[in-house]
Amino acid sequence: MRTILRRPDFRLLFGGLLASMTAESILLLALAIWVKDLTGSNGLAGATIFAVIAPMMLAPLVGWFVDRYPRRPFFLAANVLTAALLTPLFAVRHAGDVWIVYLVAALYGLSSITLGAALSGLIREMVPVELLAEANGLLQTVRQGMRLIGPLAGAALYAALGGWALAGIGIVGFLTAAAVVTALPTPQQAPPPVRLRWPAELGAGLRHLAGEPALRRALLGYGLGSLVMGFSESLIFAYVDQGLNRDAAFVGVLVTVQGVGGLLGGLCSPALVRRLGEVGTLAAGVAFFSPAALALAYPDIRLGFAAVLLAGVSLPLTMVGLHTLIQRRTPPTLVGRVAAATQAVVSGPQAFSIGAGALLVGFLDYRLLFALVGVATLIAGGYLWRGRHLSAPPGTRPPTPALPVLPAPRRPAEDADRPLATGTHLPPPR
Numbered sequence: 001m002r003t004i005l006r007r008p009d010f011r012l013l014f015g016g017l018l019a020s021m022t023a024e025s026i027l028l029l030a031l032a033i034w035v036k037d038l039t040g041s042n043g044l045a046g047a048t049i050f051a052v053i054a055p056m057m058l059a060p061l062v063g064w065f066v067d068r069y070p071r072r073p074f075f076l077a078a079n080v081l082t083a084a085l086l087t088p089l090f091a092v093r094h095a096g097d098v099w100i101v102y103l104v105a106a107l108y109g110l111s112s113i114t115l116g117a118a119l120s121g122l123i124r125e126m127v128p129v130e131l132l133a134e135a136n137g138l139l140q141t142v143r144q145g146m147r148l149i150g151p152l153a154g155a156a157l158y159a160a161l162g163g164w165a166l167a168g169i170g171i172v173g174f175l176t177a178a179a180v181v182t183a184l185p186t187p188q189q190a191p192p193p194v195r196l197r198w199p200a201e202l203g204a205g206l207r208h209l210a211g212e213p214a215l216r217r218a219l220l221g222y223g224l225g226s227l228v229m230g231f232s233e234s235l236i237f238a239y240v241d242q243g244l245n246r247d248a249a250f251v252g253v254l255v256t257v258q259g260v261g262g263l264l265g266g267l268c269s270p271a272l273v274r275r276l277g278e279v280g281t282l283a284a285g286v287a288f289f290s291p292a293a294l295a296l297a298y299p300d301i302r303l304g305f306a307a308v309l310l311a312g313v314s315l316p317l318t319m320v321g322l323h324t325l326i327q328r329r330t331p332p333t334l335v336g337r338v339a340a341a342t343q344a345v346v347s348g349p350q351a352f353s354i355g356a357g358a359l360l361v362g363f364l365d366y367r368l369l370f371a372l373v374g375v376a377t378l379i380a381g382g383y384l385w386r387g388r389h390l391s392a393p394p395g396t397r398p399p400t401p402a403l404p405v406l407p408a409p410r411r412p413a414e415d416a417d418r419p420l421a422t423g424t425h426l427p428p429p430r
Contacts (some may be wrong), residue, residue: 003131003134004127004131004134004135004138007126007127007140009126009174009184009185010126010127010135011183011185012180012184012403013123013126013184014138014139014142015180016079016176016177016178016179016180016181017119017139017177018287019077019173019174019177019180020144020173020174020175020176020177021142021146022084022146022173023169023170023171023172023173023174024146024170024173024238024319025143025146025149025154026153026154026157026166026169026170027086027154027166027167027170027194028049028052028094029094029155029251029252029255030153030154030157030158030163030166030337031048031101031104031105031153031163031166032045032046032048032049032233032251033045033155033158033248033249033251033252034048034092034101034163034166035047035048035098035101036156036237036280037100037248038092038094038095038097038098039095039098041232042237042238042241042358042361042362043235043358043359043361043362044358045234045237045248046233046234046235046237046354046357046358047102047234047354047355047358048101048102048105048359049105049230049233049234049354049360050072050230050233050354050355051102051105051106051109052105052106052108052109052112053109053230053350053354054106055106055107055109055110055113056109056343056344056346056350057292057301057344058110058113058344059113059117059340059341059342059343059344060205060206060337060340060341060344062110062113062114062117062340063117063205063336063337063338063340063341064205064336064337064340065114065224066114066117066118066121066202066333066336066337066340067121067333067335067336069243071118071121071122071180072122073123074118074182074201075118075119075122075181076113076181076182077178077258078111078114078115078118078133079115079174079175079177079178079181080174080178081111081113081176082108082115082174083170083172083174083175083296083361084170084221085104085107085108085111086104086108086167086170086171086174087167087171087276088100088103088104088389089101089163089164089166089167089375090103090164090167091328092164093291094164100308101163101416104414105326106298107150113340113343114393116339116340116343117278117335117336117339117340117374118336119344120323120326120327120335120339121332121335121336123135123136123327124327124335125332127328129151129328129373132324132327132328133269133270133273133274133320133324133364136200136270136319136320136323136324136327137267137269137270137273137316137320138266140262140265140269140314140315140316140319140320141262141263141266141267141269142266143262143266143316144258144259144261144263144265144266144312144315144316145157145259145261145263145266149256151260154166154252155249157253158167159249159281163259167231167320180210180414183360193323197343198283201250203339204337205336205337205339205340205341206313206341206345208330208334208337208338208339209338209342209345211389212279212329212330214279214325214329214387214390214391215325215326215329215338215342215417216341217279217384217390218278218279218282218321218322218325218347218384218393219342219346220383221282221283221286221380221381221383221384222223222282222286222318222346222380222384223345223346223349223378224349224376224379224380224383225286225289225377225380226346226349226350226353227349227350227352227353227373228354228373228376229289229350229353229373229377230349230350230352230353230354230357231353231354231355231356231357231360231369231370231375232293232296232311232370233354233357234354234357234358234361235296235357235361235366235369235370236251236254236296237251238340238361238366238367239296239299239370240254241303242299242300242366243299243335243366243367244299244304252290252338254304254305254308257276257308257309258307258308258309258311258313258315259307259312260309260312261308261310261311261312261313262312262316263312264312264313264317265312265313265314265315265317266316266320267355268313268317269281269316269317269320269321271319272284272317272321273320273321273324276388277337277390277391277392278321278322278324278325278328278338278391279321279325279384279387279388279390279391279412280321280384280388280391281317281318281320281386282317282321282322282325282380282384283382283384283385283387283397284317284321285313285314285315285317285318285319285321286318286377286380286381286384287315287380287381287382287384287385288310288311288313288314288317288381289311289373289375289377289381290373290374290378290381291307291310291374292307292308292310292311292314292374293307293311293352293370293371293373293374293377294309294370294371294374295307296308296370297367297370297374298367299367299373301341314363323339324421325391326339327344329391357369371402396413412422
């Protein structure tokens with residue numbers, strides 16, 4: 001990871017993201033705790049996370065919008081707008097204002113899709129292909145490492161100052177990110193403009209995902225796991241309340257322990273991508289969630305710490321594997337749409353599972369639901385592992401998409417594997 005930090009442009013981007021990731025780590029969990037305190041309901045607390053995930057159904061439209069504009073100024077403007085979206089939280093006072101928290105959470109979720117799509121394209125534009133895993137691994141390491149201090153700091157600030165302080169910290173974080181990103185150099189050559197044809201361009205990301213075998217396998221497997229992984233957003237509150245007999249704020253302690261696992265997973269992820277490939281790394285991440293969920297079915301605090309630690313390792317492996325696969329297998333001008341479409345395909349089942357979990361936790365024993373999560377993620381991880389050959393380690397294959405080769409009789413052998421910018425292979429001009 002030291003190699004990627006030697007690049008001045010990436011160091012600037014990293015500094016900006018550090019500010020926004022700090023704000024995010026403090027804010028998101030605290031919103032759910034805020035709702036729990038206002039309403040006393042585990043289901044409504046978990047529904048806060050659902051409100052963040054629900055806008056993912058708009059991801060193809062967001063990706064199409066992101067790909068219309070230059071990456072750096074768009075990313076800057078999106079951070080400023082995200083800061084503005086948090087201001088209604090200052091109006092929350094009592095349980096009747098919970099709808100404001102949900103509204104802000106939904107708008108924040110929409111902004112998160114936009115920032116994620118723009119960031120994926122910006123990294124692909126700035127970073128050489130051979131350093132993509134290192135760049136993604138570093139960002140995930142820091143993002144997960146924030147869980148060491150973010151949730152505890154957020155819980156402490158919430159207890160001392162209330163949710164309004166958290167809103168203020170979030171606003172400062174995103175505005176700081178925008179200010180730092182202004183120092184990024186403008187690319188020497190702007191990407192070619194996107195030809196806007198409705199709705200063909202809107203669905204271009206989904207068509208690419210369906211046509212590329214490694215991406216298709218990755219999304220099917222991860223989507224299967226996401227159908228139940230979202231249960232944990234509500235189940236963890238029931239685990240703390242009913243199983244451990246502790247206050248909802250103790251969730252922040254567990255998420256901090258999860259951050260230790262995330263730090264380890266982020267540090268290991270680039271090496272794992274080089275050894276197993278992107279799909280293999282994604283398979284390992286999904287499979288690691290299985291024993292974690294099974295352990296949480298038994299309410300013991302020591303076993304719970306081990307479980308959330310393993311769950312923390314799981315998350316950066318899945319993110320680094322998936323993001324690096326997208327960036328390596330997608331033409332640069334399509335990265336925004338493909339990244340946003342990926343969020344939609346993955347987060348759609350996850351949003352459903354968060355909503356279902358918020359309902360089911362009121363009728364079924366949370367231990368039974370954790371066991372279901374463990375079995376389903378083990379199956380999903382096995383499905384992904386069987387497809388790991390679709391993305392061999394980077395040293396054994398070219399990093400760009402391998403689309404079908406057009407017939408070219410008598411073409412010289414040395415030209416056969418020369419990729420064009422679109423990822424296709426065409427014979428040289430006669």
